[in-house]
Amino acid sequence: xxxxxxxxxxxxxxxxxxxxxxxxxxxxxxxxxxxxxxxxxxxxxxxxxxxxxxxxxxxxxxxxxxxxxxxxxxxxxxxxxxxxxxxxxxxxxxxxxxxxxxxxxxxxxxxxxxxxxxxxxxxxxxxxxxxxxxxxxxxxxxxxxxxxxxxxxxxxxxxxxxxxxxxxxxxxxxxxxxxxxxxxxxxxxxxxxxxxxxxxxxxxxxxxxxxxxxxxxxxxxxxxxxxxxxxxxxxxxxxxxxxxxxxxxxxxxxxxxxxxxxxxxxxxxxxxxxxxxxxxxxxxxxxxxxxxxxxxxxxxxxxxxxxxxxxxxxxxxxxxxxxxxxxxxxxxxxxxxxxxxxxxxxxxxxx
Amino acid sequence: xxxxxxxxxxxxxxxxxxxxxxxxxxxxxxxxxxxxxxxxxxxxxxxxxxxxxxxxxxxxxxxxxxxxxxxxxxxxxxxxxxxxxxxxxxxxxxxxxxxxxxxxxxxxxxxxxxxxxxxxxxxxxxxxxxxxxxxxxxxxxxxxxxxxxxxxxxxxxxxxxxxxxxxxxxxxxxxxxxxxxxxxxxxxxxxxxxxxxxxxxxxxxxxxxxxxxxxxxxxxxxxxxxxxxxxxxxxxxxxxxxxxxxxxxxxxxxxxxxxxxxxxxxxxxxxxxxxxxxxxxxxxxxxxxxxxxxxxxxxxxxxxxxxxxxxxxxxxxxxxxxxxxxxxxxxxxxxxxxxxxxxxxxxxxxx
DNA sequence: TTGAAAGCGTTACCAA
DNA sequence: TTGGTAACGCTTTCAA
Numbered sequence: 001x002x003x004x005x006x007x008x009x010x011x012x013x014x015x016x017x018x019x020x021x022x023x024x025x026x027x028x029x030x031x032x033x034x035x036x037x038x039x040x041x042x043x044x045x046x047x048x049x050x051x052x053x054x055x056x057x058x059x060x061x062x063x064x065x066x067x068x069x070x071x072x073x074x075x076x077x078x079x080x081x082x083x084x085x086x087x088x089x090x091x092x093x094x095x096x097x098x099x100x101x102x103x104x105x106x107x108x109x110x111x112x113x114x115x116x117x118x119x120x121x122x123x124x125x126x127x128x129x130x131x132x133x134x135x136x137x138x139x140x141x142x143x144x145x146x147x148x149x150x151x152x153x154x155x156x157x158x159x160x161x162x163x164x165x166x167x168x169x170x171x172x173x174x175x176x177x178x179x180x181x182x183x184x185x186x187x188x189x190x191x192x193x194x195x196x197x198x199x200x201x202x203x204x205x206x207x208x209x210x211x212x213x214x215x216x217x218x219x220x221x222x223x224x225x226x227x228x229x230x231x232x233x234x235x236x237x238x239x240x241x242x243x244x245x246x247x248x249x250x251x252x253x254x255x256x257x258x259x260x261x262x263x264x265x266x267x268x269x270x271x272x273x274x275x276x277x278x279x280x281x282x283x284x285x286x287x288x289x290x291x292x293x294x295x296x297x298x299x300x301x302x303x304x305x306x307x308x309x310x311x312x313x314x315x316x317x318x319x320x321x322x323x324x325x326x327x328x329x330x331x332x333x334x335x336x337x338x339x340x341x342x343x344x345x346x347x348x349x350x351x
Numbered sequence: 352x353x354x355x356x357x358x359x360x361x362x363x364x365x366x367x368x369x370x371x372x373x374x375x376x377x378x379x380x381x382x383x384x385x386x387x388x389x390x391x392x393x394x395x396x397x398x399x400x401x402x403x404x405x406x407x408x409x410x411x412x413x414x415x416x417x418x419x420x421x422x423x424x425x426x427x428x429x430x431x432x433x434x435x436x437x438x439x440x441x442x443x444x445x446x447x448x449x450x451x452x453x454x455x456x457x458x459x460x461x462x463x464x465x466x467x468x469x470x471x472x473x474x475x476x477x478x479x480x481x482x483x484x485x486x487x488x489x490x491x492x493x494x495x496x497x498x499x500x501x502x503x504x505x506x507x508x509x510x511x512x513x514x515x516x517x518x519x520x521x522x523x524x525x526x527x528x529x530x531x532x533x534x535x536x537x538x539x540x541x542x543x544x545x546x547x548x549x550x551x552x553x554x555x556x557x558x559x560x561x562x563x564x565x566x567x568x569x570x571x572x573x574x575x576x577x578x579x580x581x582x583x584x585x586x587x588x589x590x591x592x593x594x595x596x597x598x599x600x601x602x603x604x605x606x607x608x609x610x611x612x613x614x615x616x617x618x619x620x621x622x623x624x625x626x627x628x629x630x631x632x633x634x635x636x637x638x639x640x641x642x643x644x645x646x647x648x649x650x651x652x653x654x655x656x657x658x659x660x661x662x663x664x665x666x667x668x669x670x671x672x673x674x675x676x677x678x679x680x681x682x683x684x685x686x687x688x689x690x691x692x693x694x695x696x697x698x699x700x701x702x
Numbered sequence: 703t704t705g706a707a708a709g710c711g712t713t714a715c716c717a718a
Numbered sequence: 719t720t721g722g723t724a725a726c727g728c729t730t731t732c733a734a
Contacts, residue, residue, distance in 0.1 A: 016711055027721045032713065040719060061711060062478045063418045068712035068726055073414065074475065075426075075458065083444040093434040096461045100472060106459045107426065110447045121451060127413040128424065150408060152365065237645040262642075269646040291613075292643070294588040295620040367727055378705045383729065391703060415727035419710055422729095 015056045023052040035060065066129065072153065076318065077125040077133045079109040079118060081200065084233050087260065087288050087307050088136070091158065094311020095134055102319055104131060113200050115141040126151055132318045138162040138169070139207075154321040156314045160208050161332055168321065169330045170314040177303055177335045178209035181257060181285060182216025184301075184337055188345050190255040190283055193217055195227045196242045196267065197259035198234045206259060209287075213257060226250045234259050236292075239266025247271075247282075255283030255343060261290035261302050268296055268342065279344035289338055301340035306333050366407045374403040386411065417480065423504070427669065428476040428484045430460040430469060432551065435584050438611065438639050438658050439487070442509065445662020446485060453670055455482060464551050466492040477502055483669045489513040489520070505672040507665045511559050512683055519672065520681045521665040528654055528686045529560035532608060532636060533567025535652075535688055539696050541606035541634055544568055546578045547593045547618065548610035549585045557610060560638075564608060577601045585610050587643075590617025598622075598633075606634030606694060612641035612653050619647055619693065630695035640689055652691035657684050 021031040026045060033040050034049040041049075052058070066073050076099055080088040096106050107130065109121040122144060125133070132154040140148060148155050148166050155167040162169035185193055195210065217224055228246045232238040239258060243266065246253065258264035264286030271278050278284055278298060286293065289304035310333045320327040372382040377396060384391050385400040392400075403409070417424055427450055431439040447457050458481065460472040473495060476484070483505040491499065499506050499517050506518040513520035536544055546561065568575055579597045583589040590609060594617065597607065609615035615637030622629050629635055629649060637644065640655035661684045671678040 018711080028712080029714095029721060030719085033720090036713090038713095042719065045719080060478055061418075061480070063414055063424070063480055064711035064726095065713075067412075067414045067418050067710090067728090069714080070726065071713090073479065075479075078459075083440045083447070089434045089440050093461060096434070096459055097463075100460065100468065103475065105472070105476060108429075108447055108457045108459050109451065110444060112448075117451065121456070123410065124413075124425065124454065125456060127411045128426075129412065129414050235642045237642065240646045266646050269648070273648055291587045295591045295617050297620070297624055369727075379728080380706085380730090381704060384704090387729090393703065396703080412727055415710095416729070418712090418726090419728040420730080421710065 014061075015058045016061070017058070020049065020052045020056060020058050023056060024048045072129045072131045074104045075107045075125070075128060075130045076104050076315075077109065077122070077130050077135075078106045079111055079121070079133075079135045081111050081113050081136055082233070083110050084235065085260075086262065086290050087305070090307035091136075091311040091314075094308040094313075095315045096311075098312045098315035098319070102315075104319070111136075115144065119144050119147070122147055126153075131322055132156070134158060134314050134318060138165070154318055156318050158310060158314045161330055163330060165329060167329075168317050168327060170310060170317055170333065171331075172305055172310075172333055172335045174206065174209035175212035175215075177305070178212030178214075179216040180212075180335070180337050181287070181303055182213040183220065184339075185255055185257065185283070185285060185343065186217060186220030186222050188255075188283070188343055190343075191222050192225045192253050193222055193255045193257060194225050194246060194250060194253045195257050196239065196246060196263060197227075197229050198238065198263075199229055199231050200234070225253050234263050236262050236266040236269075239263030240270045241266075243267035243270045253282065255279075255285065257285045258287060260288045261286035261293050261300055264300060264302070264342075265292045265296060268298075268300070272297070278342050283343040285340075285343050293338075293340075296342070298341040299338075301343040302338045304336040304338050306335075309333055365412075366409045367412065368409070371400065371403045371407060371409050374407060375399045423480045423482050425455045426458045426476070426479060426481045427455050427666075428460065428473070428481050428486075429457045430462055430472070430484075430486045432462050432464050432487055433584070434461050435586065436611070437613065437641050438656070441658035442487075442662040442665075445659040445664075446666045447662075449663045449666035449670070453666075455666075455670070462487075466495065470495050470498070473498055477504075482673055483507070485509060485665050485669060489516070505669055507669050509661060509665045512681055514681060516680060518680075519668050519678060521661060521668060521684065522682075523656055523661075523684055523686050525557065525560035526563035526566075528656070529563030529565075530567040531563075531686070531688050532638070532654055533564040534571060535690075536606055536608065536634070536636060536694065537568060537571030537573050539606075539634070539694055541694075542573045543576045543604050544573055544606045544608065545576050545597060545601060545604045546608050547590065547597060547614060548578075548580050549589065549614075550580055550582050551585070576604050585614050587613050587617040587620075590614030591621045592617075594618035594621045604633065606630075606636065608636045609638060611639045612637035612644050612651055615651060615653070615693075616643040616647060619649075619651070623648070629693050634694040636691075636694050644689075644691070647693070649692040651689075652694040653689045655687040655689055657686075660684050 017028050021028045031049050034046050099106050111118040134156045136159050138157050138160050157165050157169045159171045160174040161171040230242050264284050268284050286300050286302040289302045293300035317327045368379050372379045382400050385397045450457050462469040485507045487510050489508050489511055508516050508520045510522045511525045512522040581593050615635050619635050637651050637653040640653045644651035668678045
């Protein structure tokens with residue numbers, strides 16, 4: 001019984017597999033099999049090994065285990081743009097729940113829309129041999145795209161559905177969803193509409209949605225009187241003051257479409273606190289069906305996007321891919337227009 | 352030049368250090384030194400190596416590196432209770448920014464207040480040799496406490512300041528903060544006050560705050576007419592319907608203290624949409640100085656807690672501890688009462 | 703400044 | 719059902 005079990009001076013004084021094996025009078029391999037539940041040991045052997053594990057307080061070194069088995073870690077890199085934006089925290093929650101329930105851990109990157117920071121994070125995470133990656137958006141910097149493509153791990157792109165994804169894509173068709181809202185605004189008789197969003201929005205993930213909306217407005221024969229994009233976070237107060245600015249320069253607008261419900265709520269509060277009636281004086285439409293919509297005096301017109309589900313499905317697809325099950329390239333989780341009461345039917349067309 | 356660089360069939364087809372070294376015509380060690388910035392190579396050598404790294408698209412296997420050097424990973428386990436609660440996402444954002452900027456990565460656990468799930472996550476994360484841990488709260492399950500104590504890595508407990516922390520603690524004195532709000536409610540003449548929160552609240556991290564508030568109310572001679580704790584998330588609509596329920600059973604209440612601003616905003620919207628004047632008919636006080644406070648018709652009475660800063664400081668303390676710098680055991684990031692306009696001064700005491 | 707050899711703790715592989 | 723041996727990709731160590 002050599003097996004390299006002879007006692008040597010070790011640098012680490014942590015109990016290792018060899019210690020356990022020696023104490024149990026078996027080889028390292030046998031001990032390893034017992035610990036991993038792999039077949040190939042007698043009940044008596046098993047008992048002896050486990051006894052020593054308990055006695056010596058052995059804890060597996062997964063760094064070594066993963067390394068030896070050419071394996072991956074149980075880490076999944078998850079990149080989202082912003083934690084201050086409810087839609088992304090909802091997606092993240094969906095992802096995290098599923099991963100944790102399956103023994104995987106989310107390694108977070110909050111990109112703040114900074115491509116360079118994302119790239120750095122990605123390089124580091126990849127160097128730790130993650131089990132997979134979930135990234136927000138489909139527009140990656142060239143270097144990032146290259147890295148994602150050449151990585152040997154499954155990658156799920158979320159948010160805007162990518163019909164030809166790097167690997168897998170889970171999301172909704174943002175263009176169609178934007179189009180649906182644009183169409184609804186035209187159908188309800190609005191002629192002079194406007195858009196309020198933040199710079200992150202138009203520059204990134206919501207571009208397609210915005211384009212879809214514009215196309216619908218144009219097709220419907222209405223006019224986009226102004227597009228107001230501010231350099232700020234897409235939160236309540238931003239919607240408040242952006243609406244003030246918008247109405248100052250374009251008081252003729254009859255309906256506003258906001259990047260999300262929180263901005264829209266800010267707009268709603270500005271309008272009502274300044275003597276405007278919603279929707280008779282001005283229509284307001286949001287996006288995302290966020291919690292705030294439930295407590296406004298009138299149900300907010302919006303588009304429901306199943307963010308939590310999007311995250312969960314993304315994680316599920318990743319896990320399926322890891323376990324070798326066939327997984328779809330793209331999954332559309334769908335959206336649903338919520339008519340609400342902040343975008344009234346107008347018959348008073350501009351004669 | 353053997354150095355084990357002879358081409359062999361490898362299981363993995365990933366480019367490794369030996370490939371780079373061979374291509375650059377140097378030994379693995381020289382390549383390793385260049386990549387790690389360790390002294391001991393000529394500029395020319397450095398250039399040749401880096402050229403090949405670029406050309407071959409080499410990505411270091413840090414699993415192997417950490418393993419070989421008996422080292423730790425760059426992962427920091429971060430545990431928070433809930434992503435649907437803005438206060439925690441703000442803290443998380445502070446943590447994440449600081450960690451990422453310093454080359455560390457946050458490994459997320461959203462505990463949902465589930466001690467068992469947290470324990471499992473902790474065991475897994477620890478087996479991956481993390482650089483450190485940041486956990487929310489100071490009340491841990493016995494097994495968790497034991498694991499945290501026996502782990503060889505630095506641990507920061509955040510949220511409620513722990514005067515005798517496991518290792519380090521960053522937060523505010525929740526009792527004092529709750530007391531301050533209670534005192535303010537009494538000072539402004541309220542006599543029949545109530546509390547609205549969620550079960551997570553009173554059972555966990557906010558217990559001390561709640562206790563402090565109660566003590567101040569009692570000391571001030573006012574009456575707590577009712578404490579309404581619902582089984583729901585601390586969001587807008589929860590505040591809305593919980594207020595409805597509260598007022599139905601206790602219409603005599605003259606001021607309500609909510610677990611957070613989002614609940615308070617829901618309460619505000621319920622009250623105003625049902626003919627009540629805030630603060631003359633009923634006073635409303637929230638917690639956290641959350642974004643919603645900025646767009647309500649009246650500035651919400653609240654307590655500002657520097658959540659983002661709390662997260663940043665927690666990460667900073669951890670990093671300092673890692674680099675061997677002396678770091679404080681406990682850091683109080685402080686709070687500030689925001690008087691606002693939803694809790695008016697009352698002189699109409701109950702005759 | 704450079705390189706060869708010896709591990710690090712575990713699992714894969716094959717032989718008994 | 720077992721065990722020995724050879725990796726895994728890197729760093730440490732020591733020699734040149």
